[in-house]
Amino acid sequence: MRKSAAAVALTGISLTGALLMSGCRAGTVCPAIGQAPLVALTVAKDYAASVRTVHLRACQAGRCAEADLQLVPGYTTVDQGCGPGPEDGERPCSASSSPDGTLRGMLMFDGLTGDSIEATSTGTDPGGLPLPVRTLTFTPRVAYPFGEKCGRFITAGLVLDAGGLRQGPEAPAPVRPAPG
Numbered sequence: 662m663r664k665s666a667a668a669v670a671l672t673g674i675s676l677t678g679a680l681l682m683s684g685c686r687a688g689t690v691c692p693a694i695g696q697a698p699l700v701a702l703t704v705a706k707d708y709a710a711s712v713r714t715v716h717l718r719a720c721q722a723g724r725c726a727e728a729d730l731q732l733v734p735g736y737t738t739v740d741q742g743c744g745p746g747p748e749d750g751e752r753p754c755s756a757s758s759s760p761d762g763t764l765r766g767m768l769m770f771d772g773l774t775g776d777s778i779e780a781t782s783t784g785t786d787p788g789g790l791p792l793p794v795r796t797l798t799f800t801p802r803v804a805y806p807f808g809e810k811c812g813r814f815i816t817a818g819l820v821l822d823a824g825g826l827r828q829g830p831e832a833p834a835p836v837r838p839a840p841g
Contacts (some may be wrong), residue, residue: 690812698773698815700726700780703735703829705822706762713794715784715821717768722776730766737761773815775803782821797826 668755700719704712718727736758746752777800784792801817 664793681825689808691807694807696814697767698770698818700768700770700773700778700817702766702768702782702819702821704764704766705820708748708822709762710766711786711823712821713785713789715766715782715785715792716794717766718781719768719769719770719778720780721774721778721818724772726768726770728768730768732764732766735763735765736762768837770817773801773817775801775813775815778817780826782820782826795800795821795826797828799828834840 673826700717702715702717712732715730715732716727717730718725734753737760738758739754741755741757743752743754779796779798781794782792782795783794786792797819799817799819801815803812804812804816806814818829820827
């Protein structure tokens with residue numbers, strides 16, 4: 662009886678080990694990073710002083726979103742490098758930012774896809790007079806910054822300047838972690 666109980670216990674341990682080991686095979690590890698579905702708008706530096714408000718409307722596949730954008734100063738980031746670190750490879754890194762003269766705003770757009778978008782901007786100048794109505798149809802950019810198995814990132818960015826709307830810098834893309 663003792664031998665059979667021991668055999669059952671060993672069989673159970675072996676099966677449990679086999680089940681646990683099957684979950685330990687190599688696979689794709691994806692970062693837990695999400696992306697907000699939005700259309701980003703940058704008012705160019707040479708046009709920013711001519712703009713007080715911007716209203717943006719974006720339509721894609723029969724769905725539309727629109728809002729008066731909250732415009733905030735744009736910034737540029739300067740990498741200041743990494744310092745020495747401990748033996749395990751983790752090093753402290755830093756960056757600084759400074760105003761770049763642009764204005765930036767975002768329009769939330771639930772369900773953003775890679776299909777083309779028709780965007781229309783209106784607004785006012787500092788004196789309250791209307792800005793010209795500007796319209797652009799463009800296709801958002803689709804990227805797989807962590808590989809195709811980790812999902813896609815869709816970015817839709819516009820630049821507004823004296824000449825009108827054009828496709829331009831998108832919302833900040835995720836940064837690949839440095840190899841450890």
